[in-house]
Amino acid sequence: MNLVAATTSVPGAWYLAVAAVLFTIGAVGLLSRRNVLVMFMCVELMLNAVNLTFVTFARMLDDIGGQVLVFFTLVVAAAEVVVGLAIIVSIFRGRVEGATADSANILKG
Amino acid sequence: MLGALLTPSAFLAQTDAVTDRIVTPHVDWVAIAPTMILIGGALLLLLASSLLRITRPPKYLYAGSSALIASAAALATEKHWERVRHGRGGAFIANAVKVDGFSVFLTVAICAAIALAALIADDYLRRERLDGVEFYVLALLSGGGGVIMVSANDLIVLFLGLEVLSIALYVLAGSHVRRAESQEAAVKYFVLGAFSSAVFLYGIALTYGATGSTNLGEITNYLSTHVVFGNGLLVAGMALLLVGLGFKIAAVPFHMWAPDVYQGSPTPATGFMAAAAKTAGFAGLLRVFVSAMATQRLDWQPIVWTLAVLSMVIGSVLAVMQTDIKRMLAYSSISHAGFILIGVQAATQDGVSGALFYLMAYTFIVLGSFAVITVVARQGDAAHTLDTYKGLARRQPILALVFTLFLFAQAGVPLTSGFVAKFGVIQAAVDAHSYALAIIAMLSAVVAAFFYLRIIVLMYMADPEADAPPLTIPLGVGIVLVVTVAFTLFAGILPQSLIDFAKSAVLS
Numbered sequence: 001m002n003l004v005a006a007t008t009s010v011p012g013a014w015y016l017a018v019a020a021v022l023f024t025i026g027a028v029g030l031l032s033r034r035n036v037l038v039m040f041m042c043v044e045l046m047l048n049a050v051n052l053t054f055v056t057f058a059r060m061l062d063d064i065g066g067q068v069l070v071f072f073t074l075v076v077a078a079a080e081v082v083v084g085l086a087i088i089v090s091i092f093r094g095r096v097e098g099a100t101a102d103s104a105n106i107l108k109g
Numbered sequence: 110m111l112g113a114l115l116t117p118s119a120f121l122a123q124t125d126a127v128t129d130r131i132v133t134p135h136v137d138w139v140a141i142a143p144t145m146i147l148i149g150g151a152l153l154l155l156l157a158s159s160l161l162r163i164t165r166p167p168k169y170l171y172a173g174s175s176a177l178i179a180s181a182a183a184l185a186t187e188k189h190w191e192r193v194r195h196g197r198g199g200a201f202i203a204n205a206v207k208v209d210g211f212s213v214f215l216t217v218a219i220c221a222a223i224a225l226a227a228l229i230a231d232d233y234l235r236r237e238r239l240d241g242v243e244f245y246v247l248a249l250l251s252g253g254g255g256v257i258m259v260s261a262n263d264l265i266v267l268f269l270g271l272e273v274l275s276i277a278l279y280v281l282a283g284s285h286v287r288r289a290e291s292q293e294a295a296v297k298y299f300v301l302g303a304f305s306s307a308v309f310l311y312g313i314a315l316t317y318g319a320t321g322s323t324n325l326g327e328i329t330n331y332l333s334t335h336v337v338f339g340n341g342l343l344v345a346g347m348a349l350l351l352v353g354l355g356f357k358i359a360a361v362p363f364h365m366w367a368p369d370v371y372q373g374s375p376t377p378a379t380g381f382m383a384a385a386a387k388t389a390g391f392a393g394l395l396r397v398f399v400s401a402m403a404t405q406r407l408d409w410q411p412i413v414w415t416l417a418v419l420s421m422v423i424g425s426v427l428a429v430m431q432t433d434i435k436r437m438l439a440y441s442s443i444s445h446a447g448f449i450l451i452g453v454q455a456a457t458q459d460g461v462s463g464a465l466f467y468l469m470a471y472t473f474i475v476l477g478s479f480a481v482i483t484v485v486a487r488q489g490d491a492a493h494t495l496d497t498y499k500g501l502a503r504r505q506p507i508l509a510l511v512f513t514l515f516l517f518a519q520a521g522v523p524l525t526s527g528f529v530a531k532f533g534v535i536q537a538a539v540d541a542h543s544y545a546l547a548i549i550a551m552l553s554a555v556v557a558a559f560f561y562l563r564i565i566v567l568m569y570m571a572d573p574e575a576d577a578p579p580l581t582i583p584l585g586v587g588i589v590l591v592v593t594v595a596f597t598l599f600a601g602i603l604p605q606s607l608i609d610f611a612k613s614a615v616l617s
Contacts, residue, residue: 016318023311030304039300046307050314057318066317069265073310076272080303083276087283087299091292101300104293107369 015056022049034100036088040081047077134203139192141206142185143216144256147223150178151249158242166240172231172585175245176224179252183220186213204324205263207396210614211465212260215392218469219259219385223252225476225589226381232583233377233483237285237490244284248381251277255389264313264323264350267393271309271357274389275302281378282370285490294373301356301366309353315346325401332404347409350397351416357390358446359439361419368431371439376490379435380479383442384472391449391468399456400616406456413454414546420447421553429560433493434482437560438475441519444557445471451550452534455541462611463533469607470518470526470600477593478515480586481508487578498564500573505580509568511590516561518597521554526600529608 026046030039051070058066091104138145154174158166189208192198198209227245234240254273261267279302283295317323319342320331337343352363359367371379398409424444431437445467452464485501485508486492502509518527531554538547582590600607 023307026307027304030300036296036300040303043300043303043307046304047310050307050310053311053314054317057314060318061321063321065323069313069317069323072265072269076269076306079272079276080306083279084299084303087279087292087295090283090286091289091296101296104296106290106293107297107373 012056012060016053019049019052019056022046022052034102036092036101036104039101040084040088043080043084044077047073137201137206139188140201140208140260142188143182143220144253144260146178146182146185147220147249147253147256150174150181151246151253154178154242154249155246163242166242168235169228169231169585171242171245172227175227175249178249179220179223179227182252182256183217186216189213189216200262200326204326205266206260207262207325208260209616211392211395211461211616214465214610214614215259215388215468216256218388218472219252219255222381222384222388222472222476223248225473225480225592226377226384228585228589229380229476229480229483230375230377231585233375233490236488237287237375239285239375244281244375244378247277247281247284248378251275251281251381252385255385255392258389259392261393261396262325264316264325264328264397267397268306268310268313270389271393272306274386275306275357278302278378278382278386281381282374284378285375288373288490290373291375292373294370297366297373298370305353305356305363308349308356312346312349312351312353315342315349317346319343319346325396328401329403332402337405343405344408347398347402347405348412351394351409351412354390354394354397355416358387358394358449359443360416360446360450361423361443364420364424364443364446367443368436368439371442372433372435372493376435376479376483376486379438380476380483383438383475383479387442387446387449388468388472391453391464394453395461395464395616399453399461403456410454410456413450414543417447417450417454417546418549420444420450421550422447422556425553425556425560428557431560432495434495434498434564435493437495438478438482441557441560442475444553445519447553448531448534448550451538451543451546454543454546455534455537457537457541458612458615459540460534460537461615462608463530463537465611465614466533466600466604466608467530469611470530470597473593473596473600474515474518474527477590477597478512478519480589480593481512481515484508484580484582484586487580495564495567496574497577498567499571500577501568504573504577505582508580508582511594512568513565514594514597516565518601520558520561524598524601526597526604529601529604533608 023046026042029042033039051073054066054069190213192208193210200207226248230244251274254270257270258267261270279295279299282298283292285291319340320328355363421444424440428437428440449464449467452460518525521527521531535547535550
């Protein structure tokens with residue numbers, strides 16, 4: 001019966017704050033890093049921060065819906081990885097400088 | 110309470126009572142018929158071409174099939190329209206999918222975009238030696254995602270539709286495998302698209318936290334029964350949703366990707382992207398903000414006002430400086446997004462019907478324009494400078510005449526659909542007392558008219574370059590031009606039936 005008392009309880013807002021920090025790190029990383037693969041990882045970080053937000057709200061609202069949404073997000077993220085990596089490989093195949101965004105510089109004006 | 114639940118007997122008693130039987134929602138197949146036809150048709154097309162090992166497809170086989178599938182999907186909305194007319198429309202499948210005039214109208218627009226893009230693509234793909242079924246399958250899948258978006262009644266369904274639409278578009282943008290520009294466009298579109306999707310999803314999460322649901326109907330209920338004022342969570346959620354959708358419709362300041370992606374993508378894919386992605390993005394914007402969050406309009410209207418002004422002014426001004434026709438049309442599409450945002454900002458019935466009319470008219474105008482550009486670009490898809498258009502009237506008079514009509518329509522000259530469309534949204538702004546917005550819209554339309562007229566002058570007044578080869582209009586593009594010209598003139602001269610259709614399609 002002391003199960004609840006024995007565990008420390010963390011307020012939901014803390015999880016939300018962590019998620020917001022993770023999301024910001026992802027967004028700033030995406031906008032500042034030059035390596036396309038790292039930019040891609042930053043997108044994943046942002047999506048996982050959103051997942052954490054969904055789960056936290058689901059728990060706070062006592063609603064299973066928010067947890068179900070995480071599965072949808074995971075599926076979409078997986079589909080994006082497949083297509084994104086294929087595009088990255090196709091553009092940077094055979095380039096010596098590697099997958100940097102700076103080498104994608106034909107289109108401008 | 111949790112402690113009591115954790116004792117085995119209490120836990121079992123609870124589950125016995127609750128999980129006697131799992132009730133799944135009733136799936137109303139008619140409500141999702143257009144999506145199922147588009148996506149099922151795409152998969153069938155892919156399967157058939159792989160099983161039959163078609164390496165050199167007969168002319169117009171794939172384009173014809175895609176156009177047929179898109180027409181079937183558009184015809185399937187007839188059943189929806191019947192429901193709406195008899196007052197049996199509404200939300201289906203656990204309230205996730207909406208069947209109303211709005212979804213019917215925009216589904217027809219997206220299906221038209223698929224069919225027209227497929228017909229333009231057929232000749233293009235054979236000319237560029239890229240013939241295969243992939244382009245058509247991706248366009249159908251992408252259109253299927255767009256149809257999911259226009260009928261979404263739940264934020265997560267909206268997100269899934271957005272992703273189905275976008276992921277296929279990333280591949281379409283990079284589908285010219287031998288052009289480095291196409292690959293670069295795909296990477297740029299992908300990185301910024303994924304970023305905007307993540308922002309949009311975070312907006313969904315915060316809105317869910319603030320209102321307790323992702324269902325648009327329940328959000329409306331919550332907002333109308335609770336006084337939500339100065340709720341930081343909801344405001345942040347709305348802002349992020351707006352940013353996410355702002356990227357999709359390429360509104361300033363979320364437009365950076367559009368010129369590069371429009372320029373680099375294969376020309377038929379650019380046309381499809383401009384028509385379908387914009388339609389679906391605006392559908393999301395109208396459903397989320399004008400319909401579900403109507404009570405919070407004091408929060409979002411000023412932001413949409415700013416986006417509209419920035420898009421119109423910056424889109425028009427930067428378009429004047431372009432020397433590449435596809436970049437110019439990209440900036441012009443940004444400025445069109447600003448005009449449609451006027452209808453969103455008004456947040457009235459007239460505003461919504463004006464935006465809907467604009468989207469339908471723009472679909473045909475932009476696909477017709479890119480059909481002309483596809484022919485003029487010739488093999489290699491590289492001749493896109495404005496100089497290429499010098500003396501086009503002498504090289505290919507029909508093409509020049511048709512392009513003139515589309516440029517007039519984009520500029521909003523009377524007797525074209527573009528005029529009726531611009532008139533509709535500006536009138537809605539005036540009725541909603543947004544006088545400043547209406548005046549800025551008219552001024553930026555004047556700036557925009559300058560660069561459309563400049564191309565027309567080049568086509569008719571300048572001499573063609575000496576080595577310019579003659580141009581022939583292939584059959585597929587010919588059909589597209591006939592259809593788009595007919596629609597543009599019809600909606601410009603006798604707009605009443607289409608206006609009535611748009612008015613009956615407004616969100617309740």
